Amino acid sequence: MPRLIDSFASTAALADCFSDAAVLRAMLRFEAALARAQARLGMIPDDAARAIGAVECVEAGDLSRAARDSASLAIPFVAALRKQAGPDFVHWGATSQDLLDTALVLLLRDARSVLARDHARLDRRLRDLSEEHAGTVMLARTLLQPAAPTTFGYKVAGWLGAVDRGWSRVSHRVDEALQLQFGGAAGTLAAYGSRGPELAAELARELELPLPAAPWQSHRDQLAALVAATGVYTGSLAKIARDISLLMQPEIGEVSERGGGSSAMPHKRNPAGSVVALAAATPVPGLVAGFLAAMPQELERAAGGWQAEWPMVASIVQAAGSALAAVADTVESLTADPARMGANLDTTRGAVFAEKAVLLLAPRIGRDEALAAVSEALASGRLRDGLAGRLTREELETLESPEDYLGAAEVFRRRLLEETEGPCP
Amino acid sequence: MPRLIDSFASTAALADCFSDAAVLRAMLRFEAALARAQARLGMIPDDAARAIGAVECVEAGDLSRAARDSASLAIPFVAALRKQAGPDFVHWGATSQDLLDTALVLLLRDARSVLARDHARLDRRLRDLSEEHAGTVMLARTLLQPAAPTTFGYKVAGWLGAVDRGWSRVSHRVDEALQLQFGGAAGTLAAYGSRGPELAAELARELELPLPAAPWQSHRDQLAALVAATGVYTGSLAKIARDISLLMQPEIGEVSERGGGSSAMPHKRNPAGSVVALAAATPVPGLVAGFLAAMPQELERAAGGWQAEWPMVASIVQAAGSALAAVADTVESLTADPARMGANLDTTRGAVFAEKAVLLLAPRIGRDEALAAVSEALASGRLRDGLAGRLTREELETLESPEDYLGAAEVFRRRLLEETEGPCP
C-alpha cells in the first residue's frame, strides 16, 4: 500500500514493487547471482557462494539511516550481508553502483509487468469502445468551443493511438535500459584481471539481463530515455482523463464514468477516476526534468546526481502506473450518451456547419460574400433557414446533417486501430 | 524511517511528519476541533462533539485504496470516523477540502519545527566557522579556475548569508500559508447560514491557526509561495554542498568533511554528506515546477491539480529537510587546511596577482603594454621575478602577498554576519 499522503501517486501493486522488501530482495538477488557466477568460474569458493545464496533476508533495520553516512545504501547492506554470510567473499570485486543500479533494473522489470497488464486492459477497452461508437456522432470541440461534427469512435481511436504509441516507446526504452550494471570501482572490472567480461556475461545470464557494451556508471542516457518515455506516455493518459472530465460536465453530459461521491454534497457524481489520473500525472513532468537535470554526472561516478535517481525513478513509474490504472478503470466504466451528443450538436442551430456553407457558397459568390451571408444567417437563427434562398434544396436538406459532414472520420478511425494492432503489448 | 528507496529523500524525523499516523492524527484533530467549536456555538450536541473527540485513532486500513474511488482521502476517512463516533454530526457542514487542506497545514507546522532546529544548528556552526577563519587566506575560484585570494571566513559568510536569507523567506511564507482552510462545499460556508465566519474563527482558535480573509480552495498561491521558497532555500544548501565536494577533491584538498567509505576501495574518503545533500536537492526544482504547473485550478475546486499537491509538498519539504540535515552534519564535521590553502595559492606562481600587477602598471605605461608585460612575466616563471624591472621594490615585496590583496573581504564578511544576526530563527 502506498502511504496515505501518496494515495494517488502509486497503487498497491506498484508500492509493492518499490517497497523495502522488494529493494532488499533485489539487492540480495544481485549478490547471490554474483557469488554463483564467481564460484562457477572458480573465482570464489563454492561454499562462500552457497552461504551467500542461503541468506533469505537482510533486515532493513536502520539501513536507511546508515546509508546517509556513506551516501550509499550498498555499504551498510553489504556489511549486514557479510555478518550473515561470512566476511570474505561477499560483493567480491564489485562496487556499490553495480549492486544499486542492477537492483533498480530488477525492480523496474517487475514494475513493467504491472504496467503491461493495465495497458493491455486499457488497449482492449478503447478498441471495443471505438468500434462500438464508430457511428456515434458528436461535436468536435476546439479551444473548448464547438467546431464541427466528429464521431465518438474516432475520438476514442485517437486516445488509443496515442497511448499505444506511448506504450510502444516505453517498451523499447525498457528493453534498452534494463541491463546489467557491472563495472567495479572504476568501470574496468580490474579486480578480475582479464576475466571481467567473462564474469559479466555469466552474471547477466544468472540475472536474465542483457549485457551492455560497457558499464554505464555515469552515462545515464538509457535510463533517462526510459524515464522520459514514461513521461510522454503519462501525458497521453492524462489527456484522456482531461477529455472525460470535460465531457462529463453536466452542462455537456456526453460521457459518464462511474465516478465518486462528495463528503458534503449528496447529489454529486465526480469524475473521480479522471481526477485521480490527472493528479497522478501532474508531478511527472517535473520529475522527468529532475532526472534530466541530474544527467551531467561527474567523471566515473557522480557526486549527487546518481544518488538522486532512485526516488525520482520510483516516483515516475508509480505515478505513471497510478494514472494508467485510473484511466483503465475509468474507461472500463465509461458510458456515452449518443442522445445528448446529438442534442448538443443541434443546440448550435447549425452554426457548426458554417464552414460547410461557406465552402458551398464561396465558389459561386466569392468567399467574402459567402462569409457575410453565413454570418447573417447565423445571426438570424438556424443556419439552414437563413440560407434558404442561397443553397439548393438538396444542399439545404443535408446542410445540417452531421452524418454528411464527417469527412474521413471513419477512415482515420480505422487507420488508427490498424496501426496499433498486432501482438499484444 | 523513510523507505529505503527514499533514503536520501527524507530523514527519520521528517518521514514521521508525513507518516500515515501523522496524517490520520491531523485529520482527526481537524474533525475533533470542528465538533468542539460547533458544540460550543450550539450547532451540534455536546455529546456528539465528545464522541468525536474521544476517537483516538482511525485505522489506515485500505483508506489509500478507497481514496481512489472518490478521488478524496477525506471521504473514506469520514466514513470510518462516522462508524466510530456516530453517523450524525461528524464533519457537519464541512467539505473534503476543509479537512484535507487543514490537515496538510497541521503536518507542515510540525515539519517546520524539525527544519527550524537543523537550521539553527547550521547557522550557529557557519557563524563560528566564519569567525574562526576570518583570516584564513585561500584562493577564490571562478569557472573552476584560480582567480584571486579571498578568505575562508568570507566564503563561509557567503554560505551563511544565503541560507539565512533563504530560511527567513521560508519562515515568512510559512506564516502566510499555514492557515485554516474552511469554506464548505462552495467556499461560502452556506451550511452554517450566516454563522460561518463565527464558526471559522472559533475553529481557527481551536487549531491555533491564523484565519485567512476567505477560503483559498482553488487559490493556491500561498502554498505555492511556501513551496517555491523552500526550493530556493534548498538551492542555497546545495551550493554549500557543491563547494565542499569541490574543495575536498584531493588535488585541491582544502577542506574535509568526515565523509564516508567505499564498498570497493578501502582508501577512499568520499564527501558523503555533501553527496547526500546534493542528491536530496536534485529533484526539488522539478517538484516545485509540478506544484506551479498545478496552480491554474478549475473554478471552485480543481479536477486534478489540487489532488496532486500532497505528495509534491511532502516530497519538497522532506527533500529540503534531508539536504539541510546533511549540510548541517557536514559543516559540523568540516575541517579546513590553511596550509594547503596557502600552498595552492603559491602554486599559481603569482598568476593570481596578475590583475593587481596590471592595475599597478597601467597608469604608468598604459593598459595594453601593462598586459603585455604581465603576460610575458607569467610565461617566464614567477610573476614577481618577471616584473622585477618594472615595479618598485616595495611593490614587488608585497605583490604576491595574498594578505595584501584581500580588499574588502573582511568588511563584507562582517556585514554578512551582521545582516543575518538577530533573534534565533
Next chain:
Amino acid sequence: MPRLIDSFASTAALADCFSDAAVLRAMLRFEAALARAQARLGMIPDDAARAIGAVECVEAGDLSRAARDSASLAIPFVAALRKQAGPDFVHWGATSQDLLDTALVLLLRDARSVLARDHARLDRRLRDLSEEHAGTVMLARTLLQPAAPTTFGYKVAGWLGAVDRGWSRVSHRVDEALQLQFGGAAGTLAAYGSRGPELAAELARELELPLPAAPWQSHRDQLAALVAATGVYTGSLAKIARDISLLMQPEIGEVSERGGGSSAMPHKRNPAGSVVALAAATPVPGLVAGFLAAMPQELERAAGGWQAEWPMVASIVQAAGSALAAVADTVESLTADPARMGANLDTTRGAVFAEKAVLLLAPRIGRDEALAAVSEALASGRLRDGLAGRLTREELETLESPEDYLGAAEVFRRRLLEETEGPCP
C-alpha cells in the same frame, strides 16, 4: 516586437526591455556610472570617465558569437568599448559579472514598470467587476461539477486576492533582488585596495540601486526568489484564464470575453485572450525549475549555472508579462450573463441544494435517513417536490432559493477586497 515564434511568450513592450538595444544600453550605463564614480573618487582621470560617458552606442555586431568564445558577453563588449573610449580606464578593476549582473538588474527594473502598469489595470478592473456583481448568483463548481450557489462577485474577488498577493510578493522580491553587483574578480574588490566599499556605495548611488551587504556572485537566492515569485504570480493569472475559458464554453455560457475568430469556422468565438494567457504561462514552471537547478553554483563564480540565467530570467519575466497583459485585456472585455447563470442553477432541479436539505433533515431524522430521503427526492425530479412531506412550508419555499444559500459569500468578498486595498501597487 517578439519573434513570431514567441508571439505569445512576450509582448512588444517586454520584448523591447530585453532587446539587444536595451542590453547594450544597460551595459553601457554600468560602465559609464563606474567611470564617473571612479573619477569622482580620484581613481581614474576625469577625461577617461568623460570619454566613456560619451559613448552612446556599442554595435551589437557579432558580439553574440564572440561571447561564446569566452563564455562571457562582457569580454567582447568591453573590448568594443575600449576601442571607442580608449584602452586604459574602461571597466577599471571590475569583472564580467559586475557588468552582466548589474545590467540584468537594470533590465529587470524597466520590465517591472511594464508589469506594474498592467497589474494596476487588472487590479482596478477586477475590483470593479467584483463590486458590480456582488449580488450576481451563479453555480460554484467543484471537480467540474455543480456544487452550490455562489456569486460572481465573490469569484472575481478570489481572483483579485490571488493576483494581488502574488504581485505584492513579486514587488518585495524585486526590492530585494534589484541591487548592485560589484565584487571584482574574487568578490573582494581587491583591485581598489581598501576603497572598494566606498566605490561600491558611489556606484550604487549613480545607478540608483540598493547596495547589498556583499557581492552575490555565486549566491543567487535573491534572484531565484524573484523568479519563483514571478512563477507563482503567473500561476494565479493562468487560473483566471482557465476559469474564463471554462465558463465561456457555450454549454455553460456564463461569461464571455471579446475573443477571437477561427481560420476555418466563421461561427466561432474563441476565448483567445484566455488561451494566450494559458499559453504564455505554460512554460513558466519549467523555467523556474531551470533557474533553481542552476543555484548550486561552483565556488566564487559558476561554470555554467550562472551563464545559463539570462535567457531563463528574460523568458520568465516576458511570459509573466504576456500572461498578465492577456488576462488584463480579457478581463477588461469580460461580460457576465446573469440570466444564463440563473438558468444553469435552475437546470440542476434543486440538486445543488441537497446538502442544505440534508442539514435541515438530519437533526430530525438522523443523517442516514436524511441522505436517503434526499437521494430519493433527487431521483424523482425536483428536490423541492420530492421533499414536500418532510420539510416545513417555509423551508420548502426557500429551499431552492440560491440567494438564501450564499452563506458568507459577501462577507468573504468584502474581506478579500479590503485585504488587498491600499496604495496602488
Next chain:
Amino acid sequence: MPRLIDSFASTAALADCFSDAAVLRAMLRFEAALARAQARLGMIPDDAARAIGAVECVEAGDLSRAARDSASLAIPFVAALRKQAGPDFVHWGATSQDLLDTALVLLLRDARSVLARDHARLDRRLRDLSEEHAGTVMLARTLLQPAAPTTFGYKVAGWLGAVDRGWSRVSHRVDEALQLQFGGAAGTLAAYGSRGPELAAELARELELPLPAAPWQSHRDQLAALVAATGVYTGSLAKIARDISLLMQPEIGEVSERGGGSSAMPHKRNPAGSVVALAAATPVPGLVAGFLAAMPQELERAAGGWQAEWPMVASIVQAAGSALAAVADTVESLTADPARMGANLDTTRGAVFAEKAVLLLAPRIGRDEALAAVSEALASGRLRDGLAGRLTREELETLESPEDYLGAAEVFRRRLLEETEGPCP
C-alpha cells in the same frame, strides 16, 4: 544571430532556422503546396494556385501582435496572404493548426540538418581522440575522489557511446514526429467530403513529409517524444562538458580546451566552451517538463497547451544545438596531458591500488585482516612499501603499475566504438 540575451541559448545557424523569415517561409510553403495539391485534384482553380504560389513573401509587420487577438498566428497570416493572392482559395478548407503544425515540422526538418552536421563532427573527433588515447592511463574518479586507473581513451569512448545513442534516439523520434498535420476544423477533413485522404496524400508528397495514420491535433506524443529525446541527448552533451571543466581545473590539469580569457584577470584560461555547453543545457530539462505538462490537451484542439508549444520546441532545439556546437568545438580543441595524468596517479602513493591489494591478500589472510593490513600500509606512506612483507616480490613489483590494473578498459572501449559505428548519422 540570436539576441544578445540568448547568446548561449542558440547559435547563428539555429537562430536562422526559427527566425521570422524562416517561419513565414514555412507557412507560405504550406499554403502554396496545399493550393498546388488542390489544383491538381481539381478542387480549386489552377489560377488560384498559381497566384498563391507566386507570393514570395508575407510581411511580418505586426503579425505577432495580431496573433494575440485570435490566439493564432495563422489567422493574421492567412488574412495577409489573401490580400496578396486573392480572397477566395487561400487556405481552402484548412484550419490554423494544419498550417502551424506543419510549418513547425518544416522548421524542425531544417534544424535537424544543422544539428546533424555538428553531431557528425563531434562523433568523428571523439572517435579519433579515443583511438589516440587508447593507452593513456589516468585516474578514474568517483564522487570526485580518485578511484582506480582507467584510460583516457575509454573515458572518451564512454562520452561517444552516450551521445551516439542519444543522437540515434533523436533521429528516430524525428523520423516519427516530422509528418504532415492536416485535419481541417475537426480533424475529419470534412471540408473535402470523401476526398480528404486523397488530398492529404497529395499534400504530403508536395511537402516531402510522411503521412500519419490520422491528424494528431491534440495528440502530441510524437512531438513530445522528440522533445524528450533532445533533452536526453543534451544531458549527455552536458556530461562531457562537466567532465572537461573538472579535468581542466589547474589542480588536476589533465585536459585543456582552447578556452577563453577573463575581463579582469589576464592569467586566466577559462573552460569557455564547456561553460557555454553547460549554460545552454541548463534550461532544457525544465523546458521538456513544460512540454510534457502541456500534453493533456483539451478535446480536438487545446485551449492553451497547444499554443504554448512553439517557443518551447524552438528553445529546446536551439539549446541542444548550442550545447552541441560548443561541445564539438571544445572537443576539437581538446588536448590531454598524459604526463600530468600519470603524475596525479602517482601522487596517491598507491592508494588507488588498495582494492587490488585487498583482493590479493584476502584469500590468504581473510578480508578483515587484509583490510587492516592495507589501511596500515596506506597510513605509513606508499602502499607498496607498507606491504613489503606480505606480498610476493612479483606482486609488489606490479602492485602500483596502473597498466596492470586496467581490467577490461580496452575491451569496453572497443565495444563502445564498434557499437556506435556504421553509416554516418
